[in-house]
Amino acid sequence: MQDQRYDAIVVGAGFAGLACARELATHGLRVCVIDRKQDLGERMHTTGILVQEACDAPLLAGVPRALLRAVPHVRLYAPNLRSVRLGADGYRFYTTDTPALMRWMGEYVETCGVELRRGQAFRNATRTLTSWHVDGVGHARVLVGADGARSRVAHRLGLGQVTQFLYGVEYEFDGVALREPHALHCFINKRFAPGYLGWMAQTPTGVQAGLARRHHPGGTQVPDMAGFLHHVAPMTGLSATRRPDSIRAGLIPCGGPVRPMQREDVVLIGDAAGMVSPLTAGGIHAGLRHGATIGRSLVRALSGRAGPHMASSAVPAFAFKRALRWAFDHAQFDAPVNLLLAARPTRRVVEQLCFHRRGGLVPDPVEPD
Numbered sequence: 228m229q230d231q232r233y234d235a236i237v238v239g240a241g242f243a244g245l246a247c248a249r250e251l252a253t254h255g256l257r258v259c260v261i262d263r264k265q266d267l268g269e270r271m272h273t274t275g276i277l278v279q280e281a282c283d284a285p286l287l288a289g290v291p292r293a294l295l296r297a298v299p300h301v302r303l304y305a306p307n308l309r310s311v312r313l314g315a316d317g318y319r320f321y322t323t324d325t326p327a328l329m330r331w332m333g334e335y336v337e338t339c340g341v342e343l344r345r346g347q348a349f350r351n352a353t354r355t356l357t358s359w360h361v362d363g364v365g366h367a368r369v370l371v372g373a374d375g376a377r378s379r380v381a382h383r384l385g386l387g388q389v390t391q392f393l394y395g396v397e398y399e400f401d402g403v404a405l406r407e408p409h410a411l412h413c414f415i416n417k418r419f420a421p422g423y424l425g426w427m428a429q430t431p432t433g434v435q436a437g438l439a440r441r442h443h444p445g446g447t448q449v450p451d452m453a454g455f456l457h458h459v460a461p462m463t464g465l466s467a468t469r470r471p472d473s474i475r476a477g478l479i480p481c482g483g484p485v486r487p488m489q490r491e492d493v494v495l496i497g498d499a500a501g502m503v504s505p506l507t508a509g510g511i512h513a514g515l516r517h518g519a520t521i522g523r524s525l526v527r528a529l530s531g532r533a534g535p536h537m538a539s540s541a542v543p544a545f546a547f548k549r550a551l552r553w554a555f556d557h558a559q560f561d562a563p564v565n566l567l568l569a570a571r572p573t574r575r576v577v578e579q580l581c582f583h584r585r586g587g588l589v590p591d592p593v594e595p596d
């Protein structure tokens with residue numbers, strides 16, 4: 228088992244690693260994915276909200292609809308809890324039964340020919356003349372690090388590492404309903420979420436409520452979930468005293484792509500490569516796209532149809548969003564947001580970020596839908 232030979236070994240069975248592995252396997256290459264988790268649905272560290280474009284990713288094309296819940300609107304709240312409802316014709320976000328989705332994706336790539344080794348952690352890899360030898364796994368012509376924001380592959384093999392993070396915490400409440408379930412509720416509030424947002428959403432299984440804030444190494448403050456739930460309870464209908472059924476938490480890269488992202492037939496993808504929108508902190512769609520693009524590029528390289536360079540064109544600079552991230556970090560004040568939430572320039576920026584230039588303010592129905 229230890230001396231198996233593969234075209235590629237992918238470390239990490241998240242969105243990016245599985246998207247990459249699927250591309251490789253469907254082009255007939257021998258690919259092994261390892262993940263330290265025994266069950267891909269355990270210890271989740273994502274809300275799992277998908278932008279509509281993510282559902283077009285080949286990895287998700289056949290996902291059972293029962294694992295998704297369409298959310299057509301965003302309700303954006305100022306710190307004083309006044310809100311606007313935003314939407315775009317035909318545009319949907321999707322909340323997910325995330326643990327079930329991760330398990331489904333793992334099983335799906337196995338049907339594509341991927342060898343998925345659950346419960347196998349990456350420890351180290353050494354370069355031989357023609358391949359990488361991954362401890363406890365085998366040899367591969369290329370190695371892909373898709374092992375998340377704190378990538379051990381990047382650390383061990385001297386690639387760029389993520390240094391700027393948000394820290395997010397999320398509570399899950401099973402079997403409960405929000406007063407307005409068709410909206411993704413986003414709360415701007417410097418006290419509870421400096422540098423990011425609070426959020427609440429109806430999922431296929433209940434309600435998710437989360438807070439993320441700028442992470443400062445050594446001095447990170449734990450987000451005040453109790454205070455946040457109390458603050459927003461009048462708007463959402465969720466009891467502030469109910470205990471969560473489960474908790475998710477994790478670091479979210481927010482500094483843009485790492486450098487270097489690749490060398491000598493080893494490449495980082497997804498969170499490991501810093502491929503997360505520095506402003507919205509959405510990394511699922513970016514990871515799916517980056518994983519698939521690098522996968523296609525590796526197919527060409529491994530079949531001798533291209534040089535060893537692996538798709539540096541797949542790396543967006545996130546220049547606009549990094550500028551907004553800087554502004555959010557250095558000039559976030561509640562009072563102007565209270566004043567300007569529904570003003571046209573604010574709305575423009577939010578529309579651009581949420582709906583990719585489509586959409587706008589949606590009048591509130593008399594009754595919440």
Ligand SMILES: Cc1cc2nc3c(=O)[nH]c(=O)nc-3n(C[C@H](O)[C@H](O)[C@H](O)COP(=O)(O)OP(=O)(O)OC[C@H]3O[C@@H](n4cnc5c(N)ncnc54)[C@H](O)[C@@H]3O)c2cc1C
Pocket residue numbers: 238239240241242243244261262263264272273274275276277278347348349350373374375376379395396397437475476477478479496497498499503508509510511512514
């Ligand atoms: C609280 C929170 C909420 C979020 N909500 C959203 C959201 O709603 N929508 C969105 O688009 N983005 C969200 N994000 C960001 C998003 O989750 C990530 O960008 C996305 O999951 C990245 O996918 P990935 O495949 O690159 O990495 P990951 O999903 O982190 O997957 C990495 C995999 O590697 C495995 N691994 C790690 N180390 C090793 C090792 N040494 N050996 C073997 N395996 C290893 C892990 O077990 C894991 O399965 C959120 C992030 C957090 C923290």
